[in-house]
Amino acid sequence: MNPKQGVILYGPPASGKDTVTVALTELNSRYAQFARLKVGTGKAAGYRMGTVEQLRKLEASGGVLYANTRYGNTYIIDAAGLNTAFAAGVPVVHLGQVDGIRALVDGHPADWSVVLLWCPRKVTEQRSAGRGDRDIAARLGAWDATREDLDKHPGTTWDLTVDTTASTPQNAARLIDQLLAQRAGAATA
Template identity: 45%
Template sequence: MASSRGVLLYGPPAAGKDTITEQLITIGPYTHFQRLKVGPGRTSGYRMGTIEQLTSLRERGQVIYENQRYDSAYVVDRGELDSIVREHEQVPVLHIGQVDAIHAIRRGYPLIWTVVMVFCPREEAEKRLVERNDARVDERLSVWDETLAEADLALFDLVVNTGAFEPAHVATAIDWCQRHRQ
């Protein structure tokens, strides 16, 4: 039986989305949805693609959500979600940083979505970015500001300051919310 549930992890850069997802994977049938990325920069956590692949997805109506950031295109596509949900019967965990993405994904791929906002103090985000040797600290902090400014708390089932809680505790809370959503 295919999964009918999913998790949207909304948050700014360095909020802990990767770490929380790793913890979720250890406690349940969760898997990280790796967005298709076309462009330069970080490759970890993405399925790298070409402009031709992106054009084909667009032409076939497979793009659920697409955004442009850091000189790259980032895509949530139907085929990868179908693979996770229908073929592997896993609960997809999507990392997003735009409110528009929440609406587009809910509308474009109807699952029972648990929507979680994760954040940490800006100083903590900066420290995390420096520790991971990020080449775009200032740009990512600007995105951090934008992401939190556009957040509408009414959209979220859970809001967590990752600077105040251990990742395992955050994952447990998300799992509980996800399992009790109707």
């Protein structure tokens, strides 16, 4: 029996997590971006918007696998949401904190493929401006925090590393898809 598979895309803002996820879903419809629960304001696309009360109930029931605060919002990975995502296919979870990776891998049994998507700080700034972000300074602060996070966790291992300035989103998606196929083949051997 094959274990359920999931993908974690880790990287700083504008490293290509959204773009690579779109390429993955175009490559194979079994992939779908995991919609984290978001408590706060701003962009709602790609999130399940929630309330502080919902967050409190999830915390009280032990349903929160990981939560972080950034840009004045709280972003939650919840067990119930992940179960729904796994029932539909292969969830693609976006993270920018190594602690989040660890919480997810340790807290939700699955065959997780952990992928580092990377771009230089200047590229984050250019991409952020190009997509019309109004909070570029905050995005650059998050890039700095991601770099510091990596420096604090030098033993972190990646199943795949992709420089998104050198690889197209479609190529990155093919590499991720091949990685999952290899892992599934190894699990059945």
